[in-house]
Amino acid sequence: MDDALLAALAHAAGLTGALAAFPADVRAAALAGSGFAAGLAPQPDPAAEPWPPMRPREGA
Amino acid sequence: MSAPHWLGAAEAARAFAARTLSPEELLRALLARIEQLDPEVNVFVRLDAEAALAAAREAGREIAAGRVRGPLHGVPVGIKDIIDVAGLPTTCHSAVLADAPPAGADAAVVARLRQAGAVIIGKLSTHEFAIGGPSFDLPFPPARNPWNRGHHPGGSSSGSGAGLAAGLFPLALGTDTAGSVRNPASACGIVGLKPTYGLVSRRGVFPLAFTLDHVGPMARHVADAALLLDAIAGHDPADPGSRPAPGRYFGSQLRLGARGLRIGFVRHFHETDTPATAETAAALEEAARLLAAEGAEVRAVTLPPLAAFAAVNRVIMHAEAWSVHAPWLRTRPEKYGRLGRQRLLTGAFIPAGAYIDAQRQRLQLIDAVDAALRDHDVLLCASSMDPACRIDEPDMIERTYPRQARLPFNVTGHPALAMMAGLSSDGLPLSVQFVGRCFEDATVLRAAAAFERAGGWQARHPPLG
Numbered sequence: 001m002d003d004a005l006l007a008a009l010a011h012a013a014g015l016t017g018a019l020a021a022f023p024a025d026v027r028a029a030a031l032a033g034s035g036f037a038a039g040l041a042p043q044p045d046p047a048a049e050p051w052p053p054m055r056p057r058e059g060a
Numbered sequence: 061m062s063a064p065h066w067l068g069a070a071e072a073a074r075a076f077a078a079r080t081l082s083p084e085e086l087l088r089a090l091l092a093r094i095e096q097l098d099p100e101v102n103v104f105v106r107l108d109a110e111a112a113l114a115a116a117r118e119a120g121r122e123i124a125a126g127r128v129r130g131p132l133h134g135v136p137v138g139i140k141d142i143i144d145v146a147g148l149p150t151t152c153h154s155a156v157l158a159d160a161p162p163a164g165a166d167a168a169v170v171a172r173l174r175q176a177g178a179v180i181i182g183k184l185s186t187h188e189f190a191i192g193g194p195s196f197d198l199p200f201p202p203a204r205n206p207w208n209r210g211h212h213p214g215g216s217s218s219g220s221g222a223g224l225a226a227g228l229f230p231l232a233l234g235t236d237t238a239g240s241v242r243n244p245a246s247a248c249g250i251v252g253l254k255p256t257y258g259l260v261s262r263r264g265v266f267p268l269a270f271t272l273d274h275v276g277p278m279a280r281h282v283a284d285a286a287l288l289l290d291a292i293a294g295h296d297p298a299d300p301g302s303r304p305a306p307g308r309y310f311g312s313q314l315r316l317g318a319r320g321l322r323i324g325f326v327r328h329f330h331e332t333d334t335p336a337t338a339e340t341a342a343a344l345e346e347a348a349r350l351l352a353a354e355g356a357e358v359r360a361v362t363l364p365p366l367a368a369f370a371a372v373n374r375v376i377m378h379a380e381a382w383s384v385h386a387p388w389l390r391t392r393p394e395k396y397g398r399l400g401r402q403r404l405l406t407g408a409f410i411p412a413g414a415y416i417d418a419q420r421q422r423l424q425l426i427d428a429v430d431a432a433l434r435d436h437d438v439l440l441c442a443s444s445m446d447p448a449c450r451i452d453e454p455d456m457i458e459r460t461y462p463r464q465a466r467l468p469f470n471v472t473g474h475p476a477l478a479m480m481a482g483l484s485s486d487g488l489p490l491s492v493q494f495v496g497r498c499f500e501d502a503t504v505l506r507a508a509a510a511f512e513r514a515g516g517w518q519a520r521h522p523p524l525g
Contacts, residue, residue, distance in 0.1 A: 013408040014386065018393040018401075025393075025402045032402075033409030036374040043417050050419035051426065052271060
């Protein structure tokens with residue numbers, strides 16, 4: 001992850017201050033987070049529901 | 061009678077009833093042991109000796125008058141310091157909350173313990189905000205493993221596990237989002253149960269990841285874990301993750317033994333997915349052999365690979381944790397320790413779509429575990445793939461922490477219990493894990509009790525003063 005992308009992502013997350021003070025920690029977190037997201041297997045069923053589902057409420 | 065500090069909760073209750081020991085005498089013996097040993101094991105963030113002594117005296121008076129509230133009456137319990145105890149600050153072992161005001165109310169689980177007459181002895185060490193690992197840059201030192209103080213005690217419920225193994229209290233509460241009750245149970249050679257999701261209220265517990273968080277009982281004996289679960293389980297409308305569940309008396313099956321139990325042995329977790337040490341694998345095989353010898357039917361069973369569960373758990377946990385900590389990480393990141401800061405920042409870099417995809421895959425993983433449990437009463441599998449490594453070797457901690465098979469059941473919500481299954485050649489605890497159907501926590505405890513009797517490991521204690 002290059003410095004410009006890291007800075008853009010950190011800025012978008014409101015972490016400009018954290019990046020300035022702890023650049024190594026923010027970089028490690030960014031690498032971990034993007035790696036975790038990329039590590040998910042592809043979802044084979046486009047209609048699969050998430051868990052937990054939205055909880056239906058009682059009528060008024 | 062055992063030395064007071066090795067008494068279990070059930071034994072203590074019997075001694076109180078027989079008038080051979082009073083709650084105050086037990087507590088004073090424990091306080092003396094805490095004074096002697098806690099500087100070596102760093103179990104307590106805050107010891108609340110005066111309030112505990114007052115509660116123990118009151119319990120003694122009530123028991124003497126014949127007003128026994130139940131089996132935990134007068135029994136000391138330690139509380140992980142992310143769980144609110146009225147009148148004490150909840151620091152989450154972090155400088156972020158080091159100056160937090162005292163909690164205004166007990167967490168639901170603590171309130172239930174007080175109703176049961178338990179004595180709250182103090183607040184216990186954890187990893188910072190229940191994530192990260194043992195850290196030396198926090199306001200309190202990390203807990204250490206009583207079996208070898210140079211080794212870590214597992215986490216994040218570190219003080220709960222270490223304090224039980226050291227004989228500082230007979231019961232403790234921990235929390236478990238990716239294995240944090242069962243990891244210290246495995247590393248310290250005690251019993252830790254992550255109950256079914258929804259069985260125990262999380263109201264008044266600082267969240268790590270809402271859809272993965274559980275509060276669980278920790279003890280030195282299976283029967284004591286069942287008693288503690290009896291006290292803390294129950295529907296709480298104020299916790300949106302709580303649901304009404306049938307029945308209590310989680311120890312009702314403890315004497316049934318293993319005969320007739322259908323046990324699915326998940327070998328691929330520790331043989332091919334994340335290969336365990338030879339000693340850990342041998343302990344698992346021995347557990348299967350002992351349970352079969354006791355009359356259980358043990359068969360191999362296959363679940364999705366550990367990596368599939370881990371991928372889903374990491375994305376959900378970090379995304380949810382980020383939503384909790386974002387305001388503080390944006391404004392005062394310097395208040396966190398390095399490990400906690402790194403871990404909690406991770407979710408900032410996980411796209412929303414990945415979080416939803418993880419929650420969609422979660423349902424498929426739940427279905428897979430449910431399917432395995434249709435043909436089996438419980439599953440047997442690894443908990444930790446290694447005994448605890450040294451506490452002062454960050455690279456080893458980083459390498460061994462993910463080598464576990466606990467997080468699958470945070471993803472799926474099934475009840476899961478870890479307990480001691482032997483000692484390594486270095487004298488450190490080895491462990492196994494039992495998993496059951498949702499809301500059949502009593503069956504998990506039954507299997508664990510059968511193994512406890514057959515294996516005999518829960519009678520072993522670390523070499524302390």
